[in-house]
Amino acid sequence: MNTLAISHSRLRCLKMSVVHLKQIRLFSTTNLNCGELTKTQEENGIRRIILNNPKSRNALCMTMMNELLDHISLDLNNISLRCIVISAEGPVFSSGHNLKELILENKDYKSKEIFSLCSVLMKRIMEVPVPVIAAVQGPAVAAGCQLVAQCDIAVCTENSIFSTPGSHFGIFCSTPGIPLVRTVPRKIAAHMLMTGEPIKAEEALRVGLVSNVVPSDQLESEVMKICNAIKSQSKSVVALGKRFFYEQLELDIHTAYRLGENVMDENVQLIDGQEGIRSFAEKRKPVWKHNFDKLFKA
Amino acid sequence: MNTLAISHSRLRCLKMSVVHLKQIRLFSTTNLNCGELTKTQEENGIRRIILNNPKSRNALCMTMMNELLDHISLDLNNISLRCIVISAEGPVFSSGHNLKELILENKDYKSKEIFSLCSVLMKRIMEVPVPVIAAVQGPAVAAGCQLVAQCDIAVCTENSIFSTPGSHFGIFCSTPGIPLVRTVPRKIAAHMLMTGEPIKAEEALRVGLVSNVVPSDQLESEVMKICNAIKSQSKSVVALGKRFFYEQLELDIHTAYRLGENVMDENVQLIDGQEGIRSFAEKRKPVWKHNFDKLFKA
Amino acid sequence: MNTLAISHSRLRCLKMSVVHLKQIRLFSTTNLNCGELTKTQEENGIRRIILNNPKSRNALCMTMMNELLDHISLDLNNISLRCIVISAEGPVFSSGHNLKELILENKDYKSKEIFSLCSVLMKRIMEVPVPVIAAVQGPAVAAGCQLVAQCDIAVCTENSIFSTPGSHFGIFCSTPGIPLVRTVPRKIAAHMLMTGEPIKAEEALRVGLVSNVVPSDQLESEVMKICNAIKSQSKSVVALGKRFFYEQLELDIHTAYRLGENVMDENVQLIDGQEGIRSFAEKRKPVWKHNFDKLFKA
Numbered sequence: 001m002n003t004l005a006i007s008h009s010r011l012r013c014l015k016m017s018v019v020h021l022k023q024i025r026l027f028s029t030t031n032l033n034c035g036e037l038t039k040t041q042e043e044n045g046i047r048r049i050i051l052n053n054p055k056s057r058n059a060l061c062m063t064m065m066n067e068l069l070d071h072i073s074l075d076l077n078n079i080s081l082r083c084i085v086i087s088a089e090g091p092v093f094s095s096g097h098n099l100k101e102l103i104l105e106n107k108d109y110k111s112k113e114i115f116s117l118c119s120v121l122m123k124r125i126m127e128v129p130v131p132v133i134a135a136v137q138g139p140a141v142a143a144g145c146q147l148v149a150q151c152d153i154a155v156c157t158e159n160s161i162f163s164t165p166g167s168h169f170g171i172f173c174s175t176p177g178i179p180l181v182r183t184v185p186r187k188i189a190a191h192m193l194m195t196g197e198p199i200k201a202e203e204a205l206r207v208g209l210v211s212n213v214v215p216s217d218q219l220e221s222e223v224m225k226i227c228n229a230i231k232s233q234s235k236s237v238v239a240l241g242k243r244f245f246y247e248q249l250e251l252d253i254h255t256a257y258r259l260g261e262n263v264m265d266e267n268v269q270l271i272d273g274q275e276g277i278r279s280f281a282e283k284r285k286p287v288w289k290h291n292f293d294k295l296f297k298a
Numbered sequence: 299m300n301t302l303a304i305s306h307s308r309l310r311c312l313k314m315s316v317v318h319l320k321q322i323r324l325f326s327t328t329n330l331n332c333g334e335l336t337k338t339q340e341e342n343g344i345r346r347i348i349l350n351n352p353k354s355r356n357a358l359c360m361t362m363m364n365e366l367l368d369h370i371s372l373d374l375n376n377i378s379l380r381c382i383v384i385s386a387e388g389p390v391f392s393s394g395h396n397l398k399e400l401i402l403e404n405k406d407y408k409s410k411e412i413f414s415l416c417s418v419l420m421k422r423i424m425e426v427p428v429p430v431i432a433a434v435q436g437p438a439v440a441a442g443c444q445l446v447a448q449c450d451i452a453v454c455t456e457n458s459i460f461s462t463p464g465s466h467f468g469i470f471c472s473t474p475g476i477p478l479v480r481t482v483p484r485k486i487a488a489h490m491l492m493t494g495e496p497i498k499a500e501e502a503l504r505v506g507l508v509s510n511v512v513p514s515d516q517l518e519s520e521v522m523k524i525c526n527a528i529k530s531q532s533k534s535v536v537a538l539g540k541r542f543f544y545e546q547l548e549l550d551i552h553t554a555y556r557l558g559e560n561v562m563d564e565n566v567q568l569i570d571g572q573e574g575i576r577s578f579a580e581k582r583k584p585v586w587k588h589n590f591d592k593l594f595k596a
Numbered sequence: 597m598n599t600l601a602i603s604h605s606r607l608r609c610l611k612m613s614v615v616h617l618k619q620i621r622l623f624s625t626t627n628l629n630c631g632e633l634t635k636t637q638e639e640n641g642i643r644r645i646i647l648n649n650p651k652s653r654n655a656l657c658m659t660m661m662n663e664l665l666d667h668i669s670l671d672l673n674n675i676s677l678r679c680i681v682i683s684a685e686g687p688v689f690s691s692g693h694n695l696k697e698l699i700l701e702n703k704d705y706k707s708k709e710i711f712s713l714c715s716v717l718m719k720r721i722m723e724v725p726v727p728v729i730a731a732v733q734g735p736a737v738a739a740g741c742q743l744v745a746q747c748d749i750a751v752c753t754e755n756s757i758f759s760t761p762g763s764h765f766g767i768f769c770s771t772p773g774i775p776l777v778r779t780v781p782r783k784i785a786a787h788m789l790m791t792g793e794p795i796k797a798e799e800a801l802r803v804g805l806v807s808n809v810v811p812s813d814q815l816e817s818e819v820m821k822i823c824n825a826i827k828s829q830s831k832s833v834v835a836l837g838k839r840f841f842y843e844q845l846e847l848d849i850h851t852a853y854r855l856g857e858n859v860m861d862e863n864v865q866l867i868d869g870q871e872g873i874r875s876f877a878e879k880r881k882p883v884w885k886h887n888f889d890k891l892f893k894a
Contacts, residue, residue, distance in 0.1 A: 099575045102566050104593055115562040119555040126551075131790045152786045167531045170574015170584065171565050172539030174546070175558040181547045183782050185506025186481050190450045193539060194429045195527035207506060208781025208803060229791035233763045241768030241789060248770070249777045250550045252846045253722075257715040260771040264711040267767050268698050276766015277695045286766065295700060397873045400864050402891060413860040417853040424849075465829045468872015468882065469863050470837030472844070473856040479845045483804025484779050488748045491837060492727045493825035505804060548848045 035067040039089075045082035045231045047071070054090025060143045061098035062114060069121045076128055079290045082238075083230045084128065085223055086151065087135040093160065096142025096176075099169060115175065118143060122150045122179065126246050129239030131230055135223045136160045137216065139198070146176035149183045149209060152242065153226060157216045158201050162209060165196030184209050234272035234288040241267075269294045333365040337387075343380035343529045345369070352388025358441045359396035360412060367419045374426055377588045380536075381528045382426070383521055384449065385433040391458065394440025394474075397467065413473065416441060420448045420477065424544050427537035429528055433521045434458045435514065437496070444474035447481045447507060450540065451524060455514045456499050460507060463494030482507050532570035532586040539565075567592045631663040635685075641678035641827045643667070650686025656739045657694035658710060665717045672724055675886045678834075679826045680724070681819055682747065683731040689756065692738025692772075695765060711771065714739060718746045718775065722842050725835030727826055731819045732756045733812065735794070742772035745779045748838065750806045751818050754797050758805060761792030780805050830868035830884040837863075865890045 039050040049071045051058035058064070068086075075081060088094060097118070102111055125132045134140075134148045136156035145162045148154050164173035164180065173180075173193055181189040184207040192199065201213045214222045230238060244263045248256040267273050272288050274295050279286035335351040347369045349356040356362070366384075373379060386392060395416070400409055423430045432438075432446045434454035443460045446452045462471035462478065471478075471491055479487040482505040490497065499511045512520045528536060542561045546554040565571050570586050572593045577584035633649040645667045647654035654660070664682075671677060684690060693714070698707055721728045730736075730744045732752035741758045744750050760769035760776065769776075769789055777785040780803040788795060797809045810818045826834060840859045844852040863869050868884050870891045875882035 099578055102571075102575050103579070104567070104572055111563045111566040112559070115559040119559050123552065123555060131786075152783075152790060154783060167535045167539055168574070169578045170532060170535055170568070170571040170586075171562070172535050172542075174539055174542045174561045174565065175555065177539075177543055178546055178551060178554045178558055181543065182551065186547065187450075187452060187509055188506055190429075190543065191509040191524075193543060194450060194536060195524055196531070197524075197527055206504065206802065208784055211783055211787040226787075226791055226793075229793055233792070234766060237763045237766055237768050238790060241763055241770055241773075244768075244770045245773055245777065245786065245789060248774055249782065253774060253778065254719065256774045257719060257771065260774055261708070261711040261715050263770045264767070265707045267770065268707040269700070270766070273698075273766040274700055276764070277698050280695055280765045281699070288766075397876055400869075400873050401877070402865070402870055409861045409864045410857070413857040417857050421850065421853060465833045465837055466872070467876045468830060468833055468866070468869040468884075469860070470833050470840075472837055472840045472859045472863065473853065475837075475841055476844055476849060476852045476856055479841070480849065484845065485748075485750060485807055486804055488727075488841065489807040489822075491841060492748060492834060493822055494829070495822075495825055504802065 035071065037061075037064045038067040038071060040071045042081065045080055046227050047081055047084045049084060049086050051086070051088035051094055054088075054092070056098065057092040057095035058088050058090065058144070059095050059098040060118070060147070061101060062110065062117065065114075065117050065121050069117070069124060072121070072124055072128060072132070076130070079235060081130060082235055083130050083227050084132045085135055085227065086132065086147070087223075088137060090138070092138045092144075093136045093140040094144030094147060095139070096144045096146075096166070099171075102171070118146075118175065122146065122175075125150050125152070129242065130235070131238065131242060133223060133226055135219055136210070137219060139163070142166050142173050142176055146173070146179055149176070149179035154210045155212045155214065155219065155222050155226070156201050156204060156210045157219050158213055159216065160201045160204070160210075160213075161198040162192075162204050163196060163198035164192050165198075167193075168196045180209075234270075234276065234286070235290040236270065236292050237267065237272050237276070237288075240270075240292075266294075269296070271295045333369065335359075335362045336365045336369060338369045340379065343378055344525050345379055345382045347382060347384050349384070349386035349392055352386075352390070354396065355390040355393035356386050356388065356442070357393050357396040358416070358445070359399060360408065360415065363412075363415050363419050367415070367422060370419070370422055370426060370430070374428070377533060379428060380533055381428050381525050382430045383433055383525065384430065384445070385521075386435060388436070390436045390442075391434045391438040392442025392445060393437070394442045394444075394464070397469075400469070416444075416473065420444065420473075423448050423450070427540065428533070429536065429540060431521060431524055433517055434508070435517060437461070440464050440471050440474055444471070444477055447474070447477035452508045453510045453512065453517065453520050453524070454499050454502065454508045455517050456511055457514065458499045458502070458508075458511075459496040460490075460502050461494060461496035462490050463496075465491075466494045478507075532568075532574065532584070533588040534568065534590050535565065535570050535574070535586075538568075538590075564592075567594070569593045631667065633657075633660045634663045634667060636667045638677065641676055642823050643677055643680045645680060645682050647682070647684035647690055650684075650688070652694065653688040653691035654684050654686065654740070655691050655694040656714070656743070657697060658706065658713065660694075661710075661713050661717050665713070665720060668717075668720055668724060668728070672726070675831060677726060678831055679726050679823050680728045681731055681823065682728065682743070683819075684733060686734070688734045688740075689732045689736040690740025690743060691735070692740045692742075692762070695767075698767070714742075714771065718742065718771075721746050721748070725838065726831070727834065727838060729819060729822055731815055732806070733815060735759070738762050738769050738772055742769070742775055745772070745775035745805060749822060751808045751810065751815065751822070752797050752800060752806045753812045753815050754809055755812065756797045756800070756806075756809075757794040758788075758800050759792060759794035760788045761794075763789075764792045776805075830866075830872065830882075831886040832866065832888050833863065833868050833872070833884075836866075836888075862890075865892070867891045 037053040039052045131152045134151035134154040139161045140148045164176045166173035188207045204210045205213045271293050337348040337350045429450045432449035432452040437459050438446045462474045464471035486505045502508045503511045635646040635648045727748045730747035730750040735757050736744045760772045762769035784803045800806045801809045867889050
């Protein structure tokens with residue numbers, strides 16, 4: 001184990017960003033367990049963030065987005081945290097931005113801040129070192145659809161629908177289109193954005209917006225299946241993998257392979273990398289350290 | 299309302315390109331209503347451009363491409379124009395380029411001009427400020443398949459098929475592959491291009507080349523459904539949205555979000571943006587201006 | 597025909613790389629017909645490379661990867677070679693890297709070399725001038741799944757499954773994720789990589805990882821259908837098309853169209869380009885030269 005070596009590796013960046021994210025908490029005023037519009041609970045490695053404002057159809061108002069950002073950003077380097085699940089109370093997953101906050105003459109008009117905050121929230125989902133799973137139980141509309149598209153993994157119930165109808169209300173879903181067109185085929189995204197027409201759960205599965213559709217009473221077990229698969233892995237290995245995933249997919253394939261070779265080699269040198277390989281050879285369960293310490297050849 | 303402010307915004311570019319496109323008409327000799335190989339009609343906001351040379355299987359010869367380009371480019375800043383539908387007469391949608399124009403010894407050989415014009419035509423579909431919909435009623439082959447892949451939205455009948463078999467005739471479908479691989483999964487595009495094998499309507503739906511497949515007698519009603527959804531929106535909001543859609547999908551996601559925040563904020567400031575939000579709050583139909591004028595806070 | 601002109605065209609690069617690849621053979625010690633872990637046979641234009649180490653589940657150990665690389669790289673400018681098929685003996689297509697070679701304390705530990713060689717192998721599949729087809733008859737795991745994702749075309753049997761479960765053994769499938777996320781929708785790739793859960797053949801078809809799924813006893817006929825479609829074309833036209841396919845898909849669409857115009861125009865000037873067009877006009881079978889010689893207007 002040689003901490004100096006780590007400080008020169010790209011893994012350091014990962015650690016830094018976790019530290020950075022932790023510092024953000026100092027500026028947060030939201031309590032983890034009793035947000036105004038969200039509920040959060042963390043148990044057995046799973047942080048559940050629940051949109052809990054059914055009467056406004058879980059609109060992504062400033063308060064809601066701030067709470068989401070806080071809950072997603074908290075305590076990220078705590079080893080016990082292994083994945084984040086975003087779900088919702090009520091019949092609607094989320095109806096998107098609160099249009100009232102976008103009326104110019106209203107005293108709480110703050111268009112620039114809203115879209116800036118929304119982008120920070122969406123990018124944070126990619127940046128956090130644990131997988132973020134959307135568990136969708138009903139309509140996900142406009143920025144609500146964006147939230148689903150931006151999560152690492154999404155599953156939904158059979159009655160869920162997805163739409164980006166903003167332009168019918170004068171505001172084209174330009175930013176929801178950003179993760180949408182990176183998730184579903186271009187023509188499907190264009191159809192959704194230009195017509196505002198919704199797609200049903202089965203179509204969302206066909207086009208890759210969700211990776212599974214289940215009856216409502218099986219959503220929880222489907223989510224648990226995903227979480228358990230993630231929890232049986234080393235947190236640091238998953239963090240390293242998620243980080244490179246979002247890095248490499250923006251690159252040309254030759255650069256991706258060039259960087260990927262190093263990522264793989266560094267992964268192999270991790271104590272958790274070696275433990276994983278050995279446990280497989282020895283036909284036993286691995287015992288993870290969940291850190292970025294390396295093992296060096298004697 | 300402050301026209302000076304608009305002149306400094308990115309919206310100006312959009313207006314400029316519309317003006318530019320209008321000027322192109324001055325150089326066109328094609329009459330809007332009686333092209334040699336196409337029919338065009340415009341009614342209730344929908345411009346219909348119909349490939350009308352069934353005996354040559356609607357080949358995209360120079361004349362056909364020039365007529366298409368003219369009809370697509372005309373009068374784009376006319377508020378009444380809201381979407382463009384490209385369809386075809388006869389059993390074939392389009393068989394692609396006219397191979398006779400590519401025989402070196404023929405007097406009308408003009409390979410360079412053909413592929414240059416074809417690229418201009420294809421890019422124009424992305425550039426025009428209204429959605430362009432392909433309504434496919436039969437085989438779309440080679441550059442005919444390219445035309446479908448390049449449209450913003452495409453729907454087809456159950457008997458439609460799509461193929462890029464150029465290399466069987468010595469000319470690999472290299473340029474048809476450009477919009478194709480950006481529309482369908484990479485391996486599907488490779489299979490189509492390298493084998494020349496067609497895909498059927500149902501497979502085109504599965505891979506995202508079209509967003510709906512209908513029986514032949516329902517193609518018109520399906521197209522009308524899409525057009526009506528577009529027509530109920532503000533032309534300027536759709537134009538702004540379409541433009542950013544094609545801009546952002548070429549960018550890394552962080553740059554896309556950075557630019558997207560501004561696009562959303564500018565959209566909100568439009569008179570039509572504010573009208574849309576208010577009409578929603580007031581539970582009434584919006585009354586659109588269809589322009590890029592902004593509303594400023596008093 | 598003007599060889600000087602060719603030497604200044606982009607086609608020259610293609611020839612060069614073929615020459616370069618041929619030279620590599622000089623450094624190879626593997627015999628074409630009796631590799632240690634693979635079998636290779638070439639007949640009627642089809643080179644078949646068969647992973648033949650069922651007792652190690654066709655692990656991609658150094659020896660296996662070296663043999664694959666050699667067999668893929670050999671004799672590429674031989675006109676009779678028209679496509680390469682990669683298949684496997686035994687119940688498993690490939691289980692991925694040999695984990696024993698990644699145990700730090702083992703004498704044959706060579707992590708850096710393994711991932712470097714693997715990248716060279718994967719990129720070679722894109723670089724060779726003939727289509728490479730994966731014919732999958734069972735589980736394709738980790739780097740085995742990467743191999744399938746990286747091939748130009750892939751088909752599989754109904755009992756095939758695909759997974760990237762590396763992180764369960766401490767090594768996140770970071771490099772398998774490179775071709776995977778370029779082949780299937782982003783969320784499907786993320787789900788596979790972050791959970792390690794497999795997808796079945798039918799899902800692989802839905803997400804575009806394979807272009808057809810057949811019963812086991814029809815895999816050979818499905819492969820032959822693809823190979824025959826490729827074999828009826830000019831080798832040089834396919835080579836030109838494959839090369840531009842992988843070039844253009846990395847570019848913004850405007851650059852792609854700009855380069856594509858030239859590629860089409862050069863293709864038309866090839867003797868095989870003109871032969872293809874003429875044979876179509878004359879309703880006869882084309883007679884290909886399979887080279888890059890051009891025909892110039894008298």
